[in-house]
Amino acid sequence: xxxxxxxxxxxxxxxxxxxxxxxxxxxxxxxxxxxxxxxxxxxxxxxxxxxxxxxxxxxxxxxxxxxxxxxxxxxxxxxxxxxxxxxxxxxxxxxxxxxxxxxxxxxxxxxx
Numbered sequence: 001x002x003x004x005x006x007x008x009x010x011x012x013x014x015x016x017x018x019x020x021x022x023x024x025x026x027x028x029x030x031x032x033x034x035x036x037x038x039x040x041x042x043x044x045x046x047x048x049x050x051x052x053x054x055x056x057x058x059x060x061x062x063x064x065x066x067x068x069x070x071x072x073x074x075x076x077x078x079x080x081x082x083x084x085x086x087x088x089x090x091x092x093x094x095x096x097x098x099x100x101x102x103x104x105x106x107x108x109x110x111x112x
Contacts, residue, residue, distance in 0.1 A: 012042075012050035021056065022063050032062055035073050038080055061087055 019026045033039045033049075038058045041049040051059070061084070065076035079087060 009053060012052060013056060015041075015049045015051065018051050018056055018059055022059065022067075024063070024067075029059065032059070032066075036062055036077060036080065038062075038084070057088070060091060064091055 013021075015026045015029050019029050030049075033041070036058070039055065039062065041051045041055050044050055061080060062076060065071040065079055065087070066073065071079065
């Protein structure tokens with residue numbers, strides 16, 4: 001039976017780690033926190049934000065709407081209020097297709 005490596009995910013991510021994931025400034029993440037009610041990271045005793053996997057997924061939704069699709073903040077808020085689950089499904093599909101494309105391109109490059 002082949003060994004499968006178990007992926008260990010962190011429980012909490014710092015604001016710097018979240019910002020780096022999306023290539024944006026930490027100030028933008030803090031700003032989005034004030035603009036989007038779905039973004040509510042916990043704060044530790046020092047006041048540092050601690051983002052869960054769900055928080056990171058919410059930042060991903062906001063990033064997709066605002067930065068990739070060009071929605072205004074109010075438009076993105078409206079979309080998240082009315083169609084959050086549909087948006088999550090679309091982003092998961094895009095991520096899945098991107099991984100498949102990457103795999104196929106890798107396979108193509110390995111052909112003689």
